[in-house]
Amino acid sequence: MEVVVHLYRAFVLSLVVTVAANSAPVISPISNVTLPAGKSIIIPITATVTNGRALSYAVTVSSPSMAVVMHTNNPFWKMNVAQACAPGTPGSFQTPYREGFATVTNVGDMTFMLFPEYAPNTVSIIEGLTSSGFYNSNTIFERVITNFVIQGGDPLTNGFGGLVFEYNDEFNPQAIFSGSGQLATANTGKNSNGSQFFVTVGPQRSLDFGYTLFGQLVRGFNVLSNIDNTPVDSATNNRPLADEIITQVGLIKDTADAVITLTATNKAGITNTITVIASDGAGGLATNTFKAVSVADTNRNYQSFIYGNTVTNLVAKVNMTLTNSIDAINMDGGTNYWIPFYMDAQSQTNSTFSGTVSNYLVRTLTYNETNIWGQMLFTIKPTNNYVGPVVMRFVVSTNQNWFNIYFSYPFLGPIPPYDMLTYTFIFGDTPIAAQPVAIPPQMPGPTTNLLLATFTNGVSGSAVTNFTASIQWGDDSITAGTIITNTAKLKEVFGTHAYTNSGVYPISITIQSSMGVTAIVTNNITIVPPLTMRRTGTNNWFAWPSWAFKYGLQSRTNVSRGAWVSLTNAPVLSGFQNVVSNSVIASQMYYRITN
Numbered sequence: 121m122e123v124v125v126h127l128y129r130a131f132v133l134s135l136v137v138t139v140a141a142n143s144a145p146v147i148s149p150i151s152n153v154t155l156p157a158g159k160s161i162i163i164p165i166t167a168t169v170t171n172g173r174a175l176s177y178a179v180t181v182s183s184p185s186m187a188v189v190m191h192t193n194n195p196f197w198k199m200n201v202a203q204a205c206a207p208g209t210p211g212s213f214q215t216p217y218r219e220g221f222a223t224v225t226n227v228g229d230m231t232f233m234l235f236p237e238y239a240p241n242t243v244s245i246i247e248g249l250t251s252s253g254f255y256n257s258n259t260i261f262e263r264v265i266t267n268f269v270i271q272g273g274d275p276l277t278n279g280f281g282g283l284v285f286e287y288n289d290e291f292n293p294q295a296i297f298s299g300s301g302q303l304a305t306a307n308t309g310k311n312s313n314g315s316q317f318f319v320t321v322g323p324q325r326s327l328d329f330g331y332t333l334f335g336q337l338v339r340g341f342n343v344l345s346n347i348d349n350t351p352v353d354s355a356t357n358n359r360p361l362a363d364e365i366i367t368q369v370g371l372i373k374d375t376a377d378a379v380i381t382l383t384a385t386n387k388a389g390i391t392n393t394i395t396v397i398a399s400d401g402a403g404g405l406a407t408n409t410f411k412a413v414s415v416a417d418t419n420r421n422y423q424s425f426i427y428g429n430t431v432t433n434l435v436a437k438v439n440m441t442l443t444n445s446i447d448a449i450n451m452d453g454g455t456n457y458w459i460p461f462y463m464d465a466q467s468q469t470n471s472t473f474s475g476t477v478s479n480y481l482v483r484t485l486t487y488n489e490t491n492i493w494g495q496m497l498f499t500i501k502p503t504n505n506y507v508g509p510v511v512m513r514f515v516v517s518t519n520q521n522w523f524n525i526y527f528s529y530p531f532l533g534p535i536p537p538y539d540m541l542t543y544t545f546i547f548g549d550t551p552i553a554a555q556p557v558a559i560p561p562q563m564p565g566p567t568t569n570l571l572l573a574t575f576t577n578g579v580s581g582s583a584v585t586n587f588t589a590s591i592q593w594g595d596d597s598i599t600a601g602t603i604i605t606n607t608a609k610l611k612e613v614f615g616t617h618a619y620t621n622s623g624v625y626p627i628s629i630t631i632q633s634s635m636g637v638t639a640i641v642t643n644n645i646t647i648v649p650p651l652t653m654r655r656t657g658t659n660n661w662f663a664w665p666s667w668a669f670k671y672g673l674q675s676r677t678n679v680s681r682g683a684w685v686s687l688t689n690a691p692v693l694s695g696f697q698n699v700v701s702n703s704v705i706a707s708q709m710y711y712r713i714t715n
């Protein structure tokens with residue numbers, strides 16, 4: 121795809137970037153690690169590259185008692201933090217902050233690798249908020265608990281704010297809090313995630329499968345330590361006495377660093393030598409080794425979690441029975457007890473539920489384990505001629521008395537660990553089949569009547585008034601969509617919105633029938649990046665946002681004709697921008713960026 125973003129006329133003959141002579145990369149020291157037997161640990165790897173070339177990594181283990189996963193092609197998320205201070209403080213400067221300005225000193229940058237393979241929906245939402253500038257100079261680290269977590273991302277800055285919507289937890293057997301600098305969503309209960317996040321300080325195993333882990337700190341552990349040790353006010357929920365302001369957040373290109381996940385066998389006392397090799401593709405190699413030892417897991421929290429999207433039969437005709445299965449995992453060997461219950465009297469009156477539980481084999485990277493009562497096969501049979509919804513909640517816990525304890529809280533003690541999901545089953549309607557429609561790149565500003573998705577419910581001539589569409593635009597805004605029927609008899613969903621910042625935004629379209637049948641369609645829209653130019657003397661400086669690192673700079677000598685020529689020198693990340701600069705003799709040129 122080629123997108124002309126901004127066209128600039130400049131007096132430049134050519135662009136030249138001087139890079140260091142080819143030299144081998146250097147991998148930063150990697151400390152020896154211990155990891156719980158049968159569990160995983162996430163380890164960041166950083167390297168120094170002086171020739172500007174991208175590194176590729178290979179990792180080996182000395183025996184098959186441990187498995188290693190190299191996370192590749194993952195997005196990187198960079199954050200700058202500054203601390204409020206008194207005017208006149210050495211090194212202080214003014215920065216925009218919440219409709220005004222604040223005097224601050226720079227704390228530094230933190231760079232995280234994000235994990236769409238572990239938490240795809242969470243990463244997508246965070247990327248959209250990042251593109252919109254949601255966090256920039258508007259949020260802080262509002263809660264710091266020393267040697268535990270630093271928490272930020274609240275637009276109210278008091279720990280009680282969030283988004284106009286909430287979204288579900290996402291868990292993965294390999295994503296546990298056994299490392300340090302792990303990035304996760306904060307919540308107020310099950311499936312209540314929003315904009316707030318936290319970063320762990322050291323292993324925090326009590327958080328396993330209670331919070332969505334979606335990233336790992338790779339650079340900026342000194343910044344994490346600085347924030348972790350800042351004085352706080354315990355009377356205001358451990359808010360730092362001096363605001364730790366998140367001045368800017370952005371997606372960046374990082375070709376020097378990597379993250380691996382190690383998974384141990386379920387036996388303690390096993391030692392492995394892990395060898396990491398980095399190559400720059402031009403003969404430069406670096407090697408580093410460290411030891412990994414499995415130890416007895418003394419931090420088990422017996423937290424069961426529902427895993428996999430297996431409940432898919434949600435719609436049936438009148439008098440038809442729906443059959444589904446739902447799966448859960450308990451990584452600590454506990455028995456999974458299922459507690460299904462109706463959410464309203466109408467559902468209970470108009471249906472009959474039955475279910476059977478069974479064991480199933482959990483296949484990890486290093487061993488297999490029987491998951492006790494980890495699967496429930498269930499049926500929902502409607503009463504004769506019933507038309508309407510049946511809403512059920514499925515809870516899984518290692519405590520078979522969970523229901524009584526939960527609904528009697530706090531009289532019977534603390535609520536045992538659990539996970540839950542709620543499903544709506546519809547009888548007497550037809551499923552909605554929906555698909556996204558490719559959206560052309562758009563300029564910042566208002567977009568009117570964008571075609572986002574098409575759908576059908578399989579009923580010829582069904583009226584558009586039988587359906588509604590709600591659109592989450594990826595920047596913390598929701599609007600209603602417009603539905604029409606096209607000449608092919610498909611329903612089309614249109615939306616109107618305005619984006620102020622460039623970026624790639626995830627769009628979620630929820631289509632619902634009047635009876636409650638629901639289909640969710642995901643799409644993406646690209647708001648094209650601006651190209652800026654500055655010339656000082658003979659030096660020319662071109663820049664565009666860091667998220668658009670796949671875009672390249674092109675030039676030609678005539679504004680309307682002639683071939684565009686791609687410049688071979690690679691941009692350099694400077695702050696939150698991709699930058700190309702040079703110093704040359706003048707001659708007329710025109711420039712653009714494309715991807």
